[in-house]
Amino acid sequence: MNETPSSPGFQPLDREGLVQTVAKMLSKAIVTGQLAPGARLSESVVARELGVSRAPVREAARLLESSGLVTYEPNRGFFVRQVSAKAIADLYEFRIVIELAAVKRLIRTWNDDIHAALSAQLAEINRVATDDFDMLTQVEADLQFHRLLCSGSGNPKFLTVFDQIATETEFSIMVIGRLYDDPDRLAKTHEPVLEALCSGDETQAVDAMQYHIGEAQRLVTEQFRILEEGKTPQ
Template sequence: MDVDTDAGELGPLDREGLVQRVARRLSKAIVSGQLPAGQRLSESVIARRLGTSRAPVREAARLLENSGLVTYQPNRGFFVRSFTPTELDNLYEFRIVIELAAVRRLIREGDRQTVPALCAQIDVLHRVAEPGHDMLTQVEADMQFHRLICNGAGNPRFLATFEQIALETELTIMLIGKLYDDAHRLADTHVPIVEAIQAGDAPAASDAMFHHLDVARSLVTEQFRKLEGEKPL
């Protein structure tokens, strides 16, 4: 099925940083569900919606392929990626490896100014948990907390790797609809991580991060399996 949607995230663009801006618009449309899993990304339709040529759309799709949001099928084009429960589990297993290493390095030799930023981000998570904020805003705030840890660790490889899977992670959470019935619960799950970092306790911080991500891993994969089971044959 070709893309045929109203403007939304797909409004006209100017030419500055065109490929990156097309990629950002498309990623937002995919993560928000405007472009659903399995949707074919028609270069001509998207180019018309964005007011550009097909070339930057094609390049942007390649970038999103690297980010895990789209797949390419020879002679057919690009499609919004569909996931399996195993792929989701693998994604979270990889996140656990990266983020445990990042939080340990943050305590050992990272930027201590990261701690107040993490505390402030928990406040943001509580604020966006209030009525009137959509789930995408909550998911982005959650990912920003983890981004701060990877950035503050002081090894740019951690942040670069995190950014490669950030959009993919956001999409998986958006696919299931929610992690917790009360969005404030999502904010609260970050508190033990910050407390351990503040105490300079690397083992406790590692345990807190593992627990936080492993619970999310279970919730995402289990809810996704339920959704898959509810789909009509």
């Protein structure tokens, strides 16, 4: 078998690295709508277009299945997941459980480094909250704020679980096309959360986070119900 020469400055991808690379490419195609909900994920087509064998594509699809982006149907293959209002409501309900638990720990582990990281990310959310940036960039900035919350809690399990559902959250928002009419509103909704954390009051912080995610749950679920009724999202 002929070996593919590596590019200067790059290391050849091992099997795991190749699978992760394919998974990231497919994930981006799904989240951005290049692969629409319900579309079949043809292993042979993807493998041919990427210039790889079918095996890493199949393994990548399994990873996307575990992250909630695709489903597998016996004897038919992988399909981009069809998202429902109920599934989204369930997803956000799970996020509330995980992130409220993370916030309770975060209050106890709070320090200047965590404060600086969250403040910087809030500034980034505000920076991209304009029409000059696409929605994916804005959603990624939003989710990074929540990722930092889980990371700062000191319990790595919170971060692991959050990362497993973050892509599914991103996908659900991208399907409806927006969360708020004004992207600046997305940025502003994070400010009470950071203020509550800075107060050091656990009850205040939990209430702020519960309202923040609960309001997102209401808005996203409402938009999906509109889509299910065949109407144009408001």
